[in-house]
Structure formats: structure tokens, C-alpha cells
Amino acid sequence: xxxxxxxxxxxxxxxxxxxxxxxxxxxxxxxxxxxxxxxxxxxxxxxxxxxxxxxxxxxxxxxxxxxxxxxxxxxxxxxxxxxxxxxxxxxxxxxxxxxxxxxxxxxxxxxxxxxxxxxxxxxxxxxxxxxxxxxxxxxxxxx
Numbered sequence: 001x002x003x004x005x006x007x008x009x010x011x012x013x014x015x016x017x018x019x020x021x022x023x024x025x026x027x028x029x030x031x032x033x034x035x036x037x038x039x040x041x042x043x044x045x046x047x048x049x050x051x052x053x054x055x056x057x058x059x060x061x062x063x064x065x066x067x068x069x070x071x072x073x074x075x076x077x078x079x080x081x082x083x084x085x086x087x088x089x090x091x092x093x094x095x096x097x098x099x100x101x102x103x104x105x106x107x108x109x110x111x112x113x114x115x116x117x118x119x120x121x122x123x124x125x126x127x128x129x130x131x132x133x134x135x136x137x138x139x140x141x142x143x
Contacts (some may be wrong), residue, residue: 036087039087062076115132
């Protein structure tokens with residue numbers, strides 16, 4: 001038996017369906033992350049900044065610079081990251097709820113179809129022609 005080369009094994013691994021599905025999922029998740037980051041940074045946080053005071057960026061207002069150093073603790077950026085996480089988490093939760101509902105409906109339809117097939121299979125079949133003729137013959141012999 002000939003041993004496969006490294007690249008042949010790698011090609012076989014990459015061409016599996018689940019690896020390709022995973023790659024598509026990662027690409028979509030990355031794009032979705034950029035969308036939510038933009039939503040938080042460009043829409044939500046400026047609106048919060050306007051509501052809180054002079055309209056300065058939330059990240060700029062909620063910074064604490066340690067005296068005597070150039071070190072800054074960015075509470076505003078941390079809050080933005082939490083909001084971003086909550087939006088992504090909620091979106092994933094909703095998607096999973098939808099997927100589970102679709103699966104449930106599909107499984108219910110499949111189960112109903114199986115039950116209907118079982119009912120059809122369980123219906124009693126009528127007697128065969130030979131059985132009917134035997135019964136008729138038996139009745140005629142009685143008379």
C-alpha cells in the first residue's frame with residue numbers, strides 16, 4: 001500500500017465537508033463581528049455620548065489616566081466591548097432559537113410521516129382469493 005504524501009493528506013483533509021463548513025462559518029462570524037463593532041462604535045456609543053453630556057466619545061470620557069504616568073485605563077472601551085459582546089451573544093441566541101424551531105418543525109413533519117406510514121402498514125389486509133374460495137366451498141359443503 002502506497003503511503004500518501006503530506007500535501008495529498010492535507011488536500012483530503014481540507015476537502016472534507018465539515019472543514020469547509022467551518023471555514024465559511026469563521027468567515028461569516030468575522031464579518032458579523034465587524035458589523036456589530038461598527039454598530040457599537042459608530043451608532044450606539046456616539047448616541048450615548050450625546051445623551052450623557054457634551055457629545056464627546058464614550059471612550060474618551062471614561063478614561064482614567066494614572067497620575068505621573070502615561071498609563072490609561074479605558075473603562076469606556078471596556079464598556080463598548082461588553083456591549084459588542086452582548087449584541088453578538090443575543091444575535092447568536094436568536095439564530096440558534098430559529099434553527100432549533102426549524103429542526104423541531106422538520107422532525108415533527110418527519111415523525112408524522114412515519115406514523116402515517118406505520119398506520120398504512122398496520123391496516124389489516126383483506127383475505128386472499130384462495131381464502132375466500134375456501135370459505136365459499138366450506139359454506140357450500142355445510143348446505
